[in-house]
Amino acid sequence: MEKPASEPPGPDLGELIWKDMEACEDSDSRRATPAWIEAIYQVGAIDKKRFRLPQWQAAFQKMPRDETGYLVAPLEFNKLRIFFHQAKIKKPFSLARMKDGARPVTWLDDLYLKVLRFETTLGYEDWKQLAAKEIKPRFAKGEKLLLNAGFRQWLQALMDSHVSPLRVLELWYQEKSEAALAPKPVAKSDEPQKTPTKWENGKSSFDAEPGVRQKSSAIQQLFYHAEQHPHMDDQESLDFLNQLAEMDGDESDKL
Numbered sequence: 001m002e003k004p005a006s007e008p009p010g011p012d013l014g015e016l017i018w019k020d021m022e023a024c025e026d027s028d029s030r031r032a033t034p035a036w037i038e039a040i041y042q043v044g045a046i047d048k049k050r051f052r053l054p055q056w057q058a059a060f061q062k063m064p065r066d067e068t069g070y071l072v073a074p075l076e077f078n079k080l081r082i083f084f085h086q087a088k089i090k091k092p093f094s095l096a097r098m099k100d101g102a103r104p105v106t107w108l109d110d111l112y113l114k115v116l117r118f119e120t121t122l123g124y125e126d127w128k129q130l131a132a133k134e135i136k137p138r139f140a141k142g143e144k145l146l147l148n149a150g151f152r153q154w155l156q157a158l159m160d161s162h163v164s165p166l167r168v169l170e171l172w173y174q175e176k177s178e179a180a181l182a183p184k185p186v187a188k189s190d191e192p193q194k195t196p197t198k199w200e201n202g203k204s205s206f207d208a209e210p211g212v213r214q215k216s217s218a219i220q221q222l223f224y225h226a227e228q229h230p231h232m233d234d235q236e237s238l239d240f241l242n243q244l245a246e247m248d249g250d251e252s253d254k255l
Helices: 013-020 034-042 053-058 074-083 107-119 124-139 149-161 165-181 210-219 234-246
Strands: 030-032 070-072 101-104 144-147
Touching: 013 034, 013 074, 013 165, 034 053, 070 074, 107 124, 107 165, 124 144, 124 149, 144 149
Parallel strands: none
Antiparallel strands: 030 070, 101 144
C-alpha cells in the first residue's frame, strides 16, 4: 500500500516573526517595540521552557533604537534564532471537522486524552467532572453522546476559555501563515521593484543550522500534563492530533 503524502511544511517561523515586526521606512531593518517583544514571547513563538521573558528582552539591549523601539537588522535578527520555538507547529484542532452523529459516551475520554489535554489547560479530573455534570446530562442519551451543533458550540466556548499556551501558538501561527501565503497584488509597471531581503527570498537563513532545531526539538515535550499521565503512549496522542488535523470531512465521523 502506497504511503500517503505527508503534509507540506508551513512557512518558517522565523520569517513569520520577522514579518510581524513593524517595517522601517528607510531601511531593510524592522522595528521591535517593547510591547511587541513581550507579545511575541507571550504568544509562544519564543521557547518559554528554555528562556524567561527578561532573557528575551535583554537580547535587544545592544541594538540601535529610535523613539519607539529597537532597530533590528537581518544579521542581528538571525542571531535571535536560538530563542525561537523549534518544534513543528501543528494545525489547531477544529471542531468543524467533526460531523454530527452519535458517539459512545466513552469517546469523551479519548477526546480529552488525545486532544484536549494539549489544546486546553483543563486537568483530567476537571474534564471528567464536566463530562458527568454538564456534557452527559445535556448531550447524551443512554450510552450514546449526541455530537451536534449544540455540543460543538459548548465545547468551543470551553476551549476558548481554557486555551492552552500550545493552542495560542497554533492559532497565531495559522493566522500569520495564511496571511503570508495570501496572493500579493501585482505591482504596477511604473512602480520600482523592491529587491527582496534575505527574509523574503523564499529561503530562510535558519536552514543553515538544522542542528539547532533538532537539539531543541528533542528537548521539548510541549505542555504535557505529566502529573495526570494517562495510560496511553504520548506519541500515540500526538499522532492522533495530527491525524485529526489532516483527515477530510468524510473520515471525521469515525472518531
